Amino acid sequence: MKKVKVGIVGLGRLGIEHARNLAFKIPNAELIAVCSVVQDEVDKVQKEWGIPYGYTNYDEMIKNEELEAVAVLSPSPFHVKQIVSALDAGLHVFVDKPLGVTVEECKEAEKAVERNEDKVFMVGFMRRYDPSYAYAKKLIDEGRIGKPFLIKCTSCDPEHTIDGAIRFAATSGGLFIDMAVHDIDLARWYLGSEVDQIYAIGGSYVHEEFAKYGDGDNVCSLMKFKDNSMALFYAGRDAAHGYQVETEIVGTKGSLRIAAEPAKNMCKIFDNNGVVSECSQSFQERFSEAYVIEMQEFINCIVEGRKPDITVYDGTKNTEVAFAATKAFQENTVVHL
Amino acid sequence: MKKVKVGIVGLGRLGIEHARNLAFKIPNAELIAVCSVVQDEVDKVQKEWGIPYGYTNYDEMIKNEELEAVAVLSPSPFHVKQIVSALDAGLHVFVDKPLGVTVEECKEAEKAVERNEDKVFMVGFMRRYDPSYAYAKKLIDEGRIGKPFLIKCTSCDPEHTIDGAIRFAATSGGLFIDMAVHDIDLARWYLGSEVDQIYAIGGSYVHEEFAKYGDGDNVCSLMKFKDNSMALFYAGRDAAHGYQVETEIVGTKGSLRIAAEPAKNMCKIFDNNGVVSECSQSFQERFSEAYVIEMQEFINCIVEGRKPDITVYDGTKNTEVAFAATKAFQENTVVHL
Amino acid sequence: MKKVKVGIVGLGRLGIEHARNLAFKIPNAELIAVCSVVQDEVDKVQKEWGIPYGYTNYDEMIKNEELEAVAVLSPSPFHVKQIVSALDAGLHVFVDKPLGVTVEECKEAEKAVERNEDKVFMVGFMRRYDPSYAYAKKLIDEGRIGKPFLIKCTSCDPEHTIDGAIRFAATSGGLFIDMAVHDIDLARWYLGSEVDQIYAIGGSYVHEEFAKYGDGDNVCSLMKFKDNSMALFYAGRDAAHGYQVETEIVGTKGSLRIAAEPAKNMCKIFDNNGVVSECSQSFQERFSEAYVIEMQEFINCIVEGRKPDITVYDGTKNTEVAFAATKAFQENTVVHL
Amino acid sequence: MKKVKVGIVGLGRLGIEHARNLAFKIPNAELIAVCSVVQDEVDKVQKEWGIPYGYTNYDEMIKNEELEAVAVLSPSPFHVKQIVSALDAGLHVFVDKPLGVTVEECKEAEKAVERNEDKVFMVGFMRRYDPSYAYAKKLIDEGRIGKPFLIKCTSCDPEHTIDGAIRFAATSGGLFIDMAVHDIDLARWYLGSEVDQIYAIGGSYVHEEFAKYGDGDNVCSLMKFKDNSMALFYAGRDAAHGYQVETEIVGTKGSLRIAAEPAKNMCKIFDNNGVVSECSQSFQERFSEAYVIEMQEFINCIVEGRKPDITVYDGTKNTEVAFAATKAFQENTVVHL
Incomplete structure (x- = not known):
């Protein structure tokens, strides 16, 4: 080989x-x-x-x-x-x-x-290679939910990694650039349109350290796309239960929900707390398979002389939107692209 | 009125x-x-x-x-x-x-x-009036799962009521008569056949007090019905998570599951345990609505001159099966009816 | 009595x-x-x-x-x-x-x-009396999730009632006033703060009839509260699966999710579609119990000489916010209260 | 390397x-x-x-x-x-x-x-290497559910592979030997005891072809172990929804459930059926990861000079129990080991 x-x-x-x-x-x-x-x-x-x-x-x-x-x-x-x-x-x-x-x-x-x-040039928006996200894309392309017009995205890091996040705060670029950029990529991918208008709010509700860098520990944004479709984003840094990435895509004929709960695996515990689903504790744990499939795709593109679906322009667009969302949040205003 | x-x-x-x-x-x-x-x-x-x-x-x-x-x-x-x-x-x-x-x-x-x-004479097998169990019966009668040939039943009381259960042990008749009799009724109702052959085992795994009354704190039974359909029963007295009643009916074209988890209500808690569904804590909590609907049916039967679906013969049959299961458990043998 | x-x-x-x-x-x-x-x-x-x-x-x-x-x-x-x-x-x-x-x-x-x-004067925001919503409030008041700072709300009517909704469109006041007002009430109730700033977008993605009344069939809003907490709203009129009301409250120590799926009851169907949870098909079906408890509370207040927790000022505030959201949506701008 | x-x-x-x-x-x-x-x-x-x-x-x-x-x-x-x-x-x-x-x-x-x-000698009971089953074993070994005393096992092949199963019927050995043997291995592994007594029933409820080979298309067994713990088995060949393997282990302090639903992946579909979780469609799909981990363990054992946890004696014991279950089913009796 x-x-x-x-x-x-x-x-x-x-x-x-x-x-x-x-x-x-x-x-x-x-x-x-x-x-x-x-x-x-x-x-x-x-x-x-x-x-x-x-x-x-x-x-x-x-x-x-x-x-x-x-x-x-x-x-x-x-x-x-x-x-x-x-x-x-x-x-x-x-x-x-x-x-x-x-x-x-x-x-x-x-x-x-x-x-x-x-x-071959490829940017690592690895969620597109997660089997569940990829399956959702396939269902959408097959018309299973009609035309998608709304996406709801949640991405939270776990509280137990907060010390690292605080140390990283000065240079991370903030929650939109550091974390929500993955959701921005998913939104553009599933909706098939580009962002037109952005409103964002948030704050440092748990750890005030983020405020001094113009960042928050929890932020939200509502975006209007050029084809009038919509995206709701929530990103946080301190989920008690673990690493949480949940996504819902609503279309004219139905909707899809990916990772309705951020379960670690298929094992549920019945104890005196009730029925407990333990959660993924890091992005590496949640997306370990996606990282392999993504890199495999990069290598296969080289071998087969193909180009990956994710282009350099996706990288630029996602960055652009993440910066605009950061601006909207910092200036408490609506930003138009 | x-x-x-x-x-x-x-x-x-x-x-x-x-x-x-x-x-x-x-x-x-x-x-x-x-x-x-x-x-x-x-x-x-x-x-x-x-x-x-x-x-x-x-x-x-x-x-x-x-x-x-x-x-x-x-x-x-x-x-x-x-x-x-x-x-x-x-x-x-x-x-x-x-x-x-x-x-x-x-x-x-x-x-x-x-x-x-x-x-009008009616015996209080109230589960038949629980909206979810009644809905399952309706789906079965409509042919949604084809012909049912297997039922799997779980009924557990919560550990926090164990003291009462121990005090009651001498006169309760045992787990099959006291608790699994509800599942026996459901099995006969859904399968539409009568029990032919019973095997049962169990023991006092947590609280040895039950052993001296010829009872167990956790028991299982596998029953063959006259039409060759099957029923699996598990009954316990000490579930850490609460009061648990779960039922699955398997048919030739599909299956139904009632109360896949014994959730208390629709509120889930995301905390450092993970995603937690608290559970019902008593049969009164789980079946409070069924008790009202059941009694309403009794009264309506009187007013409207109707007979309830549950007859005195159901009472006899359920008792008969529960006694036979108790015998099978106590004598470690197969009992034929 | x-x-x-x-x-x-x-x-x-x-x-x-x-x-x-x-x-x-x-x-x-x-x-x-x-x-x-x-x-x-x-x-x-x-x-x-x-x-x-x-x-x-x-x-x-x-x-x-x-x-x-x-x-x-x-x-x-x-x-x-x-x-x-x-x-x-x-x-x-x-x-x-x-x-x-x-x-x-x-x-x-x-x-x-x-x-x-x-x-005694009471306005019918019946969701507060739904057992799961009331349980969430109790958990929040007990400090179970710390201080709530974000609420995410979804309310959708089913597609099969769209004809009535279209006939009602001219006088309904629009999705925010007609439907999201319940979520606005929940947001104020759980967050314990008042709305400060509103951004809203949406459109007529499936049924263009709504556009001519300045309404949409699906709308979203992001609101900032006076204490800087946040609320994300999504309301729609044409969910294929049924009547859907889902709510999540995020706090500094954990979060709560009410009706993670809009299941009709506890019965799941396993057939050639996969594992299917049928959904509630109307607000009356979903909230039938809440309507009884709500009215019982009204009558009990009269009998006991108490005042209900929901006041006339809640009615005014909820209306005010719903109107402001409608304005934000229609004028594509941020509205300050 | x-x-x-x-x-x-x-x-x-x-x-x-x-x-x-x-x-x-x-x-x-x-x-x-x-x-x-x-x-x-x-x-x-x-x-x-x-x-x-x-x-x-x-x-x-x-x-x-x-x-x-x-x-x-x-x-x-x-x-x-x-x-x-x-x-x-x-x-x-x-x-x-x-x-x-x-x-x-x-x-x-x-x-x-x-x-x-x-x-190095190893028998391919690959479920032990599935991440969720392995996690359950770890939790049990840590004492999370106390001493396990009951296991409930379900294994069903999908209806869409029934033609192959019928062709294979003459030589498969039957459902206990061909399929339930995996559950038998899990039962012995989790309970840490050996089977003492077996009762089994079943039949050809959907496809009568199996009857002529002394097999059934759906069978159940209840087994008593030497330490008095219990195991309930259900195995089938014609699940409408897909390939289903679900397991529950009940202990003195709590219980574990693996694959509470046989979901294909994390994507749920909300359409006019309700909320739908599509299911795995084959054992290869469900256990693809386990097959890799299992073989990796075999190779690592060779490289590191270790012996695998699964021994030749597990192979013998599982076979012995599966044969005894088949006998119990065919002779409609209790078999003692």
Whole structure:
């Protein structure tokens, strides 16, 4: 079997998961290079998994002539620069969301993609690859609920990770950019239209630390799309029960609900609390399968000479909407796109 | 509106609920007499609700010429004697399950019913009147699941009432007679056949007190019906989560599940346990509506000159099966009917 | 038992249900008078239920000296006039929502209530009396979810009643006033704060008839409350699956979900569709119990000399917010209160 | 990474799935040989996946000196012979359930395992590796439900595969051996005790073809274990809704329910049927993840020099119980072990 030789940059919480998937769960991929500014992370992965090349300098890695593709899992401010140089070096590129940290940056990535149109480029909106979300898309495309005109989205991180979220608050970009951007992507995907008008509110109801960064710990937004369809968003950082992603799509003939409850698995506990469904405790737990399928799709696109459904323009649009929602929230106003 | 004048005997836990329903929730019934061997119970109800007649002697009550009907909520050993004397005194009779404490007794009740065929007689298998169980029956009668050939029944009392159950153990007759008899009635009703063969096992897994009365705190039975259909029963006394009654009916074209979870109401709690559905905590809580509908049906039968669907023979059959299951459990054998 | 003598005006779909409850399900109420402009409706009810007094003229009815209370179930434009004259005639008054059809009207009702402060006055926001909603309120008051800061509300009528809705469109006031007003009441009740700022969008996605009345068949609103808490509303008129009312309240320590699915009852069907929960098909079906408990509370308040928790000011506030949401939707803008 | 070189025999429906997992989803396994009596199956797999060795003769395959392990996915009557020859040839062996088709055969396998105690031997009771079943085991081992004393098991194949089941009827061994054996394994695993006494009934309620083979299309069994704990089994072949495996374990302090509904995924459909959860349609769909984890465990055991938790004796015991249940069903009696 032909295997695509891949390098990865970024070995943090999510980076290491992608690295593991590339190394062990994608049969037609071969992880041959890892890069991190932290030498110890590089050494550890190389040694434990027998990865031949290790780098602390990204520019050095992409000079490796064996490489065919890179996965960019570095902090968001590095994304666009690394995308551009990899594409221009003739590499296929996978980048975790967000595409970039400003809309202007995203436009630079667009240009690099356009001038390297023979390369596969994919942004990691992994929910589209979750089997339940993908099944919902299939049902919609088959007309099962008629024309979708409303989506309701909930995304909450668990309270038990709040310390990390607070440390990350200064640079996260806020709840819309950091978390709701996944829901924004789903809304655009399912509704098949672009955002026209955004209203957003919220606050720091539990942890006041977020307020000083112009962020909240819980925010809501109501958006009107160009075809007049609607999207309701709720994003939070401190759900007592765990990591919660629930989505409902309402159409002219019916509706779909994905993850009506954020159950951890199929095991329910009957005890003196009542009937208890324990919940997923992290996005990695909830979407572990989606991360594999997503990366598999990236590799398959390379092998088969196809382009992924998620384009660089999705990355730009999602960023644009997330920024506009942040503005609407911060200025307590309606933002028009 | 014509109101049926009713007397009730027995003002215990369930008796007082039936009395309250007759007094306040059945528009075409009038509770005019209450009877209990406990004078204080009689006085209290008469005074608080303005009931004109009070008795500590049942034979006195049924001489009251204003009475048209009696509800028998006394302890089970008194049932048949009170049924017979009330019917022979020209009164309509409602009796709580069980019909009697031996099959021979039940046969006496049958004879009294037969010689007073102009009277309404009804045994309180109230689950048949629960809206969800009644809906399942309607779906079955409409052919929605084809021909039913299997029923799976679970009935558990909550652990928090175990002290009462232990005190009651010597005279309860055991789990099959005291509790599973409701499931036996449902099985006969839904399957439309009679029991042929019974195997039963069980034990005192949590509270050894039951063993000395030839009873268990958790028992199971598998029964074969005359038309070869099947019934699986599980009854327990110590569910941590509350009062649990769940039923599934499997047919040749589909199946029905009633109360897939024993939820208290429609409110779910998302907290650090996960997603929690609190449970019903007693049969009165779970079946409060069924008790009203059941008694309403009894009164309506009197007013409209109809006979209820539950007959005295159901009372006898259910008792017979419950006794046979108890025998199968105690003797660790298969009992044929 | 002391029985409160009640008259009712309006014998339409909901009026007849309230009349039936007053006649048969509220033990300490006695329905002695019915009023409708349709003589046949009056005759029918009087005859069938044996109601002594019948009227086609409301002013005549409230002169009846036996009357102690009236239930106002007439069309909304008549509410305030009938409230005022009944209160000033010394009668206790129950009125179905909405209190009035303009905020100015509501203020008139307020004055009448204030100058008759010895009278019981109650507006029919019946959801507060639904056992699951009441249980949620109790849990919140006990601190179970900390301080609530977000409520998410869904209310949809079923598609199979769309013809009636279209006929009613010209005078209904629109989805916010006609339907979402119940959710607005729940939001104010659970959050314990008043609305500050409203954004609303929507459209006629399925049935274009609503557009010509400045209404939509599906609308959404996002509201900011004075204490910065938030409310998300979705209301629709054409749910394929039935009548759907779902509510979630998010607090600083947990959240509550009421009617996570709009199940008709506890019976699930397993057939070639999969596992099917049939849904409630009308608000009367979903809230039949709440209507009884609500009216019982009204009568009990009269008997016990108490005031209900729902005041005339709730009626005004809910109307005010519903109008502001309608304005926000029609003018595509943010409305401040 | 050290990779274990594996050969597989049997490329039928389940064999091909195991082959695919070994080839692509188990990083430390390498599928180097495939064997089937159907030359075309061998050719196809070799060509498509680039597998170096292909055989139509099993004895030839196990002579391949590169091989370290074999996976036996041939028809059940071949299992024991192939196990014995592979073990005696110095290979690690994975075999799909059932271990053998008679208890005597199983004893032969036991001896082969015992005389090759340095080899890893594992029987494919894959449910133990399903994440939800494994989680339940973990909770039980942690004492979450106290001591388990009852297990309730349901396993049904979907109606849409009935034609295959009928063709297979003559040689399947019947519902207990073919399907309920998985539940028997779960019961022994969770309860930690062995079966003592078995009662079983059933019939051909939908498809009479099964009767002539001494089998049924729906069967039930109630079993008593040596420690007096209990197990209720229901197995069927014609569920309208799909492939259904549901399990409940009741303990002295609470209970666990796995797959309370056989939902296909997390997507629910709200349409004019109501709220619909589509169901899994095959065991491969429901347990696809378990099959990977199971095989991964087999390979890891080889690499790490460990023995799997499932032993050859589990294979024998499960077979023994399944045969006894079949006997109880066929002879309509209680069988003691």
